[in-house]
Amino acid sequence: MSFPGIIRRLFANNGAGPLLRGDILPLNYGTCSTAAGTAAKVVSIPGFALATGAEVTVRFTVTNTASSPTLNINGTGAKPIQYRNAAIAAGYLAANRTYRFVYDGSSYELVGDVDTNTTYTAATAAPKAPASSAAVGTSAKYAREDHVHPVQESVTGSSGSCSGNSASASKLSTKRTIGGVQFDGSANIHHFGTCSTAAGTAAKTVALSGFVLATGAEITVKFSATNTASSPTLNVNNTGAKGIRYLGAAVAAGYLAAGRIYRLLYDGSYWNIVGDIYIHAGSVSEEQEALRLSMIGVPRYWRSTTLPAHHCWANGDFVEFADWPELKKVYDAGGFKGMLMAWDADEETQAANLGMWRPDAAKPTGLFTPNLSGQFFRNWAPGSEKGAGTWGRDEIRNITGTFGIDYAGIKGVSGAFSYTGAQSSTTNNNGSNRQDSVRFSAASVVPTGQENVPPHVWQPLVIYLGRSAQV
Incomplete structure (x- = not known):
């Protein structure tokens, strides 16, 4: 891949x-x-x-x-x-x-080893009775072949007294540590604790029963709040506040994220974070989800005339909140502020605001999408001449031209006017007249066509609605 x-x-x-x-x-x-x-x-x-x-x-x-x-x-x-x-x-x-x-x-x-033994076979006979029940042997150095060592039942106290013959031991006589946590075999151990210290408090504390601070001790800690204090320390079971380090440096604010679990190792001076951590405000997946949510209700160009899943065309159609709960969540949170017209807006208002959303009722069950079919986008920012989502009417540039007339005919033609020539005619009293003609054409000044439009392409436009109610 x-x-x-x-x-x-x-x-x-x-x-x-x-x-x-x-x-x-x-x-x-x-x-x-x-x-x-x-x-x-x-x-x-x-x-x-x-x-x-x-x-x-x-x-x-x-x-x-x-x-x-x-x-x-x-x-x-x-x-x-x-x-x-x-x-x-x-x-x-x-x-x-x-x-x-x-x-x-x-x-x-x-990889590894295989059993290549071809000489000995596994034992199948049951062990014989303990040596204590057999006749006394004659060797002072070696046990009889039918000798069985009895197993002590329990070991208690610092002196290590024992009694009876059994197949189990209840605990060790002297406690040992595993990764910094004491262990004597009488109970399970773990290395996990939760830190609930406030975000702004640098002195973090964790309770971990049986913990003993020693070089090489390891613990796993879940932080309930993202640290806002830089250079935090960690005190496990009141064994002393030790600095938390990552890549050999003090941990900065925001490194220990809420709900995250970290593995830390004590090197004799500091608690070192094991492995790598994502040191930005959130993880990649969190940023990806935030970006996805931010795209709900945003018109965007599409590569095909086939509508993609979880989208609708930006053509004024109605979409129901029951089908698109994430769209409703954005609406309820005020995510369409400045781009909503009144639910009962008249047709003239609707026509003047084709780029806006419109609820279907005072307590809406859904929204009518912006009707952007056949429209051009014009970028809006604070201070723009018109409001966001408003519609601009069909307008053209003013086209002008001039020409003059005197006894000799047309002269001084410019702009959209052009001189097409002169002709003579005879009157009833056998006199003659001269007729000059002028033609008006905007094409001589600007490009012309069936519509007044800027340079453009026709591109599919869709709106992401979030995950549907069926997902």
């Missing part, structure tokens, strides 16, 4: 980790059912590409009886199977066992 494809999948999945491994990174698992005596083993794993470092997991349905087997995955070529850099012997790949292999450029190397 290409890198952009992975990014799109991350957003589609909201960064959810479990799906990433199987959905973006192939699991590379297959079953080999090749006959036991056939050395050329084959496996089908969709999407597999042979490359140095490629890893696969294979379950064999039968134990191989052929030595020096090969493995061919998805027809990428038969490559030797090796264990400890040597060819696999017969019987090494056991039926219904699952093995991990890595391709080193020439062979599939088996």
Whole structure:
């Protein structure tokens, strides 16, 4: 999958980790059912590409009886199977066992160890009675072959007294620590705590029962409020306030986000955040969601004449809140302020405000969209000559021209006027007259056509309505 494809999948999945491994990174698992005596083993794993470092997991349905087997995955070529850099012997790949292999450029190397014992078999006889019930042996150094060590029942107190023979111990006599938390075996332990310290308080505190501060101690903390105080400290179980560091520097305001869980390790001086954190105001998924919500009700150009899902045409149609709850949420929050006309606006007002939304009633059940079909966009900003969403009528530039007349005829023609010539005529008294003609044409001054329009293209326009009620 290409890198952009992975990014799109991350957003589609909201960064959810479990799906990433199987959905973006192939699991590379297959079953080999090749006959036991056939050395050329084959496996089908969709999407597999042979490359140095490629890893696969294979379950064999039968134990191989052929030595020096090969493995061919998805027809990428038969490559030797090796264990400890040597060819696999017969019987090494056991039926219904699952093995991990890595391709080193020439062979599939088996990862880990396999049981190659052919000398000893597993014990099947039940253990004999304890030595205390058998006759006394004669050796002062070695236990009899039927000797069984009794198991202590419990260990209590600092002296470590014990009693009885049993198969369990209730707890350790001396407490130990695991990652900084005391453990004696008598109860479960964990390393998780919640920090509810106010956002503006730099001295953060966490309660974690049994915690002991020591170099290498690790804890997991959920912060209930985003820190607004820089250089915060952390005090776990009153073991002392220690600075919180990220990448070797003091944590800045906003780094510890509300509702986030962080892993911290104590290095002897500071609590260090383990791994990477997104150091902006919100995560990528949060910013993506905020951007999606901000697009609800916004007209935008579209690449096709086929309406995309969760959109409508910007043609004055009615959309119901029951079908589009996110659109209603934007309306209720005042998201259309300045772009709404009165629900009972007359036809003249509606025609003068084609770019505005209109509720269908005083207590609306939905909105009529802006009617932008066939209209041009003109950018609005505070201080513009007209209000946002208002409509401009059909207008043209003034077209002018001049010409003069004297006894000799037409002269001084300019602008939209042009001289078309003169002709003579005879009157009833046998006199003659001269007739001059002038033609008016706007095309001689400006481009003309069927409409008064600026340069333009016809582009589909849609409006995002948010997620529908059925999603």
